[in-house]
Amino acid sequence: MPIRPRTDTAELVPSHHELEPLPREFFARSALVVARALIGKCLVRDFNNRERVVWPITETEAYIGAHDLACHGRFGETPRTAVMFGPAGVWYVYFIYGMYWMLNVVTNTPGIPAAVLIRAAGPANGPGKLTKHLGITRAENGLPAECASKLWIADAGLSVSRKELVRTPRIGVDYAGDWKEKQYRFVWKNA
DSSP, X not given: OXXXXXXXXXXXXXTTOOOOBOOHXXXXXXXXXHHHHHTTOEEEEEETTTEEEEEEEEEEEEEOOTTOTXXXXXXXXXXXXXGGGSOSSBEXXXXXXXXXXXXXXXXXXXXXXXXXXXXXXXXXXXXXHHHHHHTOOGGGTTOBSXXXXXXXXXXXXXXXXXXXXXXXXXXXXXXXXXXXXXXXXXXETTO
């Protein structure tokens, strides 16, 4: 049973927007482009059509393909990573440290294992907290980021200026050699 999320960041989201899912074409681009573009978009979660949570995305990390030594796809396609090798706009959810689910959306084109990790949204300031608050598990792995999946990303008309955006190295990828220094993490510092 998920924790019922706080909605104190809901005032950031204009209520007049329909919150339609972003089209698959939005995600069919480089993971770096998508990671930046997702800052300020809204993660939408429906709980059995009775309650809807809409949280602005405030932190992302890009994993750009098999050559990226921090990317799960670096070892090729496995049962765990198969979703990353498929079409863009699909959720890639995996379990780490025996305790946390991580929510990613697949990007680029089929055959290129690229995805963006949603690290923070609304009041959930970490990827494990995010999935716990929103009740996200392996059940969402491989589902499209669409209304039917009860989990999607929408454009609510928020804009994030360049001055409000910070780029840093990714977190927790010390094993990736020089790739750990790549500034593929995007943070909305004023959110």
